[in-house]
Amino acid sequence: MSDIQAVIGGNVRRIRRMRALSLDQLSALSGVSKGMLSQIENGDSSPTVSTLWKIANGLEVSFSSLIGERDSEVSIVRGDTVDPVTEDEELYRVFSYFPYDDSRKFEIYRMELLPGCRHVSERHHGGVEEYLYAAEGSLSVAVGGRVIHLNQGDAVRFRAMESHTYENHSAEKAVCHLLIYYP
Known part of the structure; x- marks a missing residue:
């Protein structure tokens, strides 16, 4: 599993749970299958940009909230x-x-x-x-x-x-x- 897969999986799981949604409910909201959502959350799948947008739209969050790590007061990007x-x-x-x-x-x-x-x-x-x-x-x-x-x-x-x-x-x-x- 790549670092980005782990970050994406953790973010999808964290946001889904904060919204008190089941995988079935997120699947219905996003149009992404329950199986694919489970694979993404477990870091077993590298989702496409389109799939991530579907999930972001279903959760009504930004795209980067799925792929970004939590930041601090100063962020330097190399x-x-x-x-x-x-x-x-x-x-x-x-x-x-x-x-x-x-x-x-x-x-x-x-x-x-x-x-x-x-x-x-x-x-x-x-x-x-x-x-x-x-x-x-x-x-x-x-x-x-x-x-x-x-x-x-x-x-x-x-x-x-x-x-x-x-x-x-x-x-x-x-x-x-x-x-x-x-x-």
Whole structure:
């Protein structure tokens, strides 16, 4: 079991128990099978980004509350120590730099989309907004029937109440910084 699997499993179990939910109830809320939830909680499965979003939406918590460790007053993040959560045959990688905290109402990620990556992100609950900055390369974001093309240095903000898609059509890796705000 990797460290990230243990963190995810412990967080899912802790939040589920705080909400007094059974695995069956969380399965009904999230659309993730009871068996998969059990495997995740036990650290026996490495869930995809989409599966984690389904669980987060079912629990009505932030994505990073599932993948982040509890923090202290000062948090220093060393990029080479952050394990990514991957999906789409590892063409999509997301690194949690600053997990959600109730007092701040946001979380910050680094996203990497390798050439040919097309990642569909689940909708978020409760009027959540995404702020995306293209740090390297170029990508497109499809949201609300609109496709927005971003080049290095461009940024976009949108409400993430419906599924949205990130795509890298270029031959170079696209790197983005993502802030998710929970009003």
